[in-house]
Amino acid sequence: MIAEYRTKRGEKEGEMTRREFIVDGSIVLGGAVGLMTMGGDFINPQKAKAANVVFPESTCGNEKPARKKALVAYSSYCGSTGGVAEAIGQSLCDCGAGVDVRLIKNVNDLSSYEFLVIGSAVRSGSWWPEAIDFVVKNREVLSRIPVAYFLTCLALYRNTDATRRIAEDYMDPVLKAAPEIKPVDMGFFSGALDYSKLGFVYRTVMKSKMKKQSIPEGDFRDWGAIRSWAGNLSSLLRT
Numbered sequence: 001m002i003a004e005y006r007t008k009r010g011e012k013e014g015e016m017t018r019r020e021f022i023v024d025g026s027i028v029l030g031g032a033v034g035l036m037t038m039g040g041d042f043i044n045p046q047k048a049k050a051a052n053v054v055f056p057e058s059t060c061g062n063e064k065p066a067r068k069k070a071l072v073a074y075s076s077y078c079g080s081t082g083g084v085a086e087a088i089g090q091s092l093c094d095c096g097a098g099v100d101v102r103l104i105k106n107v108n109d110l111s112s113y114e115f116l117v118i119g120s121a122v123r124s125g126s127w128w129p130e131a132i133d134f135v136v137k138n139r140e141v142l143s144r145i146p147v148a149y150f151l152t153c154l155a156l157y158r159n160t161d162a163t164r165r166i167a168e169d170y171m172d173p174v175l176k177a178a179p180e181i182k183p184v185d186m187g188f189f190s191g192a193l194d195y196s197k198l199g200f201v202y203r204t205v206m207k208s209k210m211k212k213q214s215i216p217e218g219d220f221r222d223w224g225a226i227r228s229w230a231g232n233l234s235s236l237l238r239t
């Protein structure tokens with residue numbers, strides 16, 4: 001899967017570039033600074049609309065002690081990546097693993113896991129910083145057990161060679177931050193856009209950016225692709 005995306009580097013004329021797509025954090029920050037007096041809610045969408053957002057966590061299959069244990073840990077601000085993490089966890093569980101799905105901020109101890117899937121929504125061209133920090137903090141453990149990475153983003157609203165390259169580039173900061181971790185696979189998934197879950201600044205910036213890219217509000221998660229990717233991973237749990 002990774003090799004397939006790496007074949008055609010170099011932009012063709014007229015192709016969407018990564019820079020065009022990224023929701024530039026500096027623009028958002030610039031707008032937000034003027035609104036600081038009104039509170040941090042404008043800067044942190046998770047905080048701003050927490051009441052509307054569900055971040056699922058679950059445990060599956062752990063009642064059977066012989067099963068290999070896997071953790072699916074994720075970062076999200078509007079919740080849709082949690083749905084992706086749950087679908088991955090369910091697929092691994094269906095294939096015989098004992099699986100915990102957890103928000104990264106709630107993971108303290110990795111010692112009981114034999115396999116890890118770590119994912120994040122993309123914000124400003126990269127995983128959430130807390131997800132990269134998690135990988136760096138646990139680099140020693142993660143370089144010894146099988147690890148898979150995934151992301152959700154809106155660049156993949158259109159599935160083309162160019163957008164797949166953009167999505168693949170979003171993973172570079174993670175790979176560079178902890179190069180000793182060699183993921184067994186990486187999943188690139190289209191996400192969701194729900195303006196009601198964003199604070200004023202992010203909603204305004206995203207609306208303008210998405211209008212330019214002709215990307216509508218909606219849920220673009222491809223459950224078939226997500227389950228198929230997770231199903232392929234499960235072969236690693238049988239060895």
Ligand SMILES: Cc1cc2nc3c(=O)[nH]c(=O)nc-3n(C[C@H](O)[C@H](O)[C@H](O)COP(=O)(O)O)c2cc1C
Pocket residue numbers: 021022023045075076077078079080081082121122123124125126152153154155156190191192193198202206
């Ligand atoms: C503030 C903000 C910045 C974003 N930046 C990017 C980006 O740089 N590239 C991209 O492809 N998608 C970007 N997205 C889209 C999200 O990655 C996508 O909506 C994802 O599914 C959100 O996941 P969540 O619901 O778990 O937070 C951004 C979304 C928001 C709200």
